[in-house]
Amino acid sequence: METKHIIMILGIVLLTIAPLVMHYGKGEDDGYFGGADGAAEEAIVEKNPDYEPWFSPIWEPPSGEIESLLFVLQAAIGAIIIGYFIGYYTGKRELTSH
């Protein structure tokens, strides 16, 4: 890990925290931190009041908890794969360098 990598990580953290600080105290009820895709759906409906979505999801997570479970599962699957390979090659390289 070089200095530039630490600065890059700090950059990511700052970019994520900044909106929370900028809009401190505001929440979902004030129209903040909802999904951009939801906002787009609203805009479509607003401009095209006659449009009826012609298809609905065949299955929806029954609650916010189940939804977050599946989102976490998705991230965990990805993180396991990346962590496995980085760990595997780091270990392999250390073995061969001895």
Next chain:
Amino acid sequence: MEGFLPPMWSAIWYVLSGIVVIYGVIQLNKITKEQPEVKPLLAVAGAFMFILSSLKLPSVTGSCSHPCGNGLGAVLFGVPITAVLATIVLLFQALLLAHGGLTTLGANIFSMGIMGPLAGVIVWKILKGKINSTWAVMLAAIAADWITYVTTSIQITLAFPGNDPMTTLTTFLGIFAITQLPLAIAEGLLTALLWDKIKELRPDILLKLGLIDESEVPNYTSSLNTTNGGAE
């Protein structure tokens, strides 16, 4: 966004994306046969999209959106293979999370799997060899992420142009493209971090794929030369 694209547009994007995805599957079979050593990188590129597209991050506009992770795959394997990886991620989200959708799958593959990666590849090709690959990857990933959402805005405008298409486009760009800017930068930084890790651990694959040249990994090349020298 399930059901929000009229059937005609749904079909158009399915056809366009379908062609690229089929070509990507052919390329995927070819590269895994001819260069089986790239398989771990394929898995990492797919996994990176899995993680990033599950993270809904807050943005300065006060709404949330998720990054795409499509820049890494684009730089490593090009557009068609990235389109295949994007299809897997988008199917997962459409079926299990009711996020995205089946009727919008073609359109989403087109933006996240084709146009975004294409922008990434173009940026990468322009900068490759001119600046350090880390920064070229960062900028390619920013472009891939951002153009993905610009494409989404254009797709929605095409389906719902309204009386004044330019105003409509501005509305959707305001919703997607501005929200996405800081997220795209964060994604660029994260992609570059992972790229540096790959460059440190498996420079041989990056060299073989022709993505970096030996001047970027002096330690690796000199250690190879020593081994070769010892064997002679």
